[in-house]
Amino acid sequence: MSDIPGLLDSIKLDKNSKIPMYMQLCNNIKEMIQQGILLPDFKLPSVRQFRDSLKINQVTVVSALKLLENEGYVYTKQGSGTFVSRSIPPASYNVSGDANPISDELYQQDDTFLISNGQIKIGxxxxxxxxxxxxxxxxxxxxxxKVLDEVLERDRGNAFGYQDSQGFYPIRESILRILHKSNIATTPESIQIISGAQQGIDIISKALLAQGDYVVTESPTYTGALAVFKSRGAHIVDVEMLEDGPDLDIFEYNIKKYRPKLVYSIPSFQNPTGYSYSNRKRKEIINLSAKYDFYILEDDYVSDLDFENRNYLPLKAIDTHDRVIFIKSFSKIFMPGLRLGFMIVPSKLTNIILQAKHTTDISTSGLIQRAFDLYIREGYWDRHFKFMFNIYKERYLKITQALDSYLPAGVRFSRPGGGLNIWLNLPYGFPIETLIRQAASEDIVFAPGRIFYSSPHVQKLDNIRLSFASVYIEQIEDGIRKLCDMISRLGNSKGENRRIPLL
Ligand SMILES: Cc1ncc(COP(=O)(O)O)c(C=O)c1O
Structure with a gap:
């Protein structure tokens, strides 16, 4: 059992408190883990030892340990006991104070700690x-x-009735205008309006996947999509995302072996890596979809944020076999809370996808669709897009410049050319959880790479994702300099009982 003397003695429980005993016990242990008193893989006392020493009920102990396990602080080994997790939930998620809740994919992931906390708070x-x-x-x-007022004046009650499940026809026409730069040729009849890209992924999964089906995804990838595929009982086959897209030999091997119905792909400025498929890989993957009879779900969440004119072709633009379901999110450029996006659907799938949309929410809000249609028609969208593009580009240039200046040797990143994320590759074994805690104590937060993997078996622990969508330009250089200093110190110190050479 515990080789930390007095561990059980230091646990303070108050029988008169309104907080249930199992929660108090859970919080005591959690604090010791967060403070580094209990280190990764440390074996906790047994249920009986907790029970006898603290004079509490066995059920209380079991419930506390279960809660800790659900929150990711401990893991159990059948027959051996309970141990402190190797990667504990980052302390930054507890940042409180005068806080704004931030809603994004970080808490759609399969991390019960984040879900039970509901939101990340940022001061x-x-x-x-x-x-x-x-x-x-x-x-x-x-x-x-202005457009909302105009729609209310113009459409009155019609804006509030049930809408066509496929979407308000005029907005489907307006979307063709937004698409003109992407080289995608389509018609309003192939467009399906959705309440955000996340709903699109869910609807497609509902329409195409049955329990036990296989889905091939990049690894790492967007956590919200992984959560959807898991919720449908699908098996996820991961193919590593390289700097120019997945290795296509490995990809084809997996396709032959598992015969997936669906491949989930973020070909441009991928989340979380920022990497993009080369145009050669794009063409090959389209050919493979026809050869092996699978559909590709192309998630285009930021392809238009192309700061270095890479001019990647959307898969949908070269989809000669009508095998690509193209999903476009407006959340990163517009207002994520509007819950608006669209899909371009292969003709063979329009009916089943329409049915799946209907059973999900009948239709996306008519008021929002009408207002957004007018927003595009009156030229606001083009102006706003340019405004956001310039802001993000400025931040992109600043963060890449700061990383070039301050990153210690041994830490790598590949310039993505666009999007909103940068993926840092730290040396093998780097104490990322300690970095998270130290950074949080200086009020700097980032996403650990581990959360973007489909399971602990394929999880890599040497990456972090730095996003620049929510960071202000004045904060970037100083923030990166501090973060790089911490990385350097941690890499060269004997912290956490090990020395990680950064070179
Ligand atoms: C790759 C990717 N796809 C889809 C989404 C969800 O977008 P939406 O807000 O349109 O549902 C996100 C959100 O972070 C994302 O990163």
Whole structure:
């Protein structure tokens, strides 16, 4: 059992408190783990030892340990006992104070700690490299108010009736205008309006996947999509995301072996890596979809944030076999809370996808669709897009410049050319959880790479994702300099009982 003398003695429980005993016990242990008193893989006392020493009920102990396990603080080994997790939930998620709740993919992931906490809280001065979502001060509230007023005046009650499940026809026409730069040729009849890209992924999974089906995804990938595929009981086959897209030999091997119905792909400025498929891989993957009869779900969440003119072709633009379901999110450029996006659907799938949309929410809000249609038609969208593009580009240039200046030798990143994320590769075995805690104590937050993997078996622990969507330009250089100093110190010190050479 515990080789820390007095561990059980230091646990303080108050029988008169309104907080249930199992929660008090859970909080006591959690604090010791967060403070580094209990280190990874440390074996906790047995249930009986807790029970006898603390004079509490066995059920109380079991419930506390279960809660700790659900929250990711401990793991159990059948027949051996309970141990402290190797990667504990980052302390930054507890940052409180004068806080704004930030809603993004970080808490859609399969991490019960985050879900049970409900939201990540970020203080007013936090340097937020964690959220890949724009901040509310950038939302075009005044312009949107104008189009909303105009729609209410023009459409009156019609804006509030049930809408066509496929979407308000005029907005499907307007979307063709937004698409003109992407080289995608389509018609309003192939467009399906959705309440955000996340709903699109869910609807497609509902329409195409049955329990036990296989889905091939990049690894790492967007956690919200992984959560959907898991919720449908699908098996996820991971193919490593390289700097120019997945290795296609490995990809084809997996396709032959598992015969998936669906491949989930973020080909441009992928989340979380920022990497993009080369145009050659794009063409090959389209050919493979016809050869092996699978559909590709192309998740386009930021392809238009192409700061270095890489001019990647969307898969849908070269989809000669009508095998690509293209999903477009507006959340990163517009206002994520509107819950609006669209899909371009292969003709063979329009009916089943329409049915799945209907059973999900009948239709996306008619008021929001009408207002957004007017927003595009009156030219606001083009203006707002340019505004956001310039802001993000400025931040992109600043963060890449700061990383070039301050990153210690041995830490790598590959310039993505666009998007909102940068993926840092730290040396093998780097104490990332300690970095998270130290950074949080300086009010700097970021996403640990581990959360973007489908399971602990494929999880890599040497990466972090830095997003620049929510960080202000004035904070970037100082934030990166501090973070790099911490990385350097941790890499060269004997902290956490090990020495990790950064070179
Ligand atoms: C790759 C990717 N796809 C989809 C989404 C969800 O977008 P939406 O807000 O449109 O549902 C996100 C959000 O972070 C994302 O990163």
């Amino acid at each position: 007013a001065n936090t340097v937020n490299f964690a959220s890949a979502t724009p901040t509310p001060d950038l939302f075009p509230v005044e312009d949107f108010r």
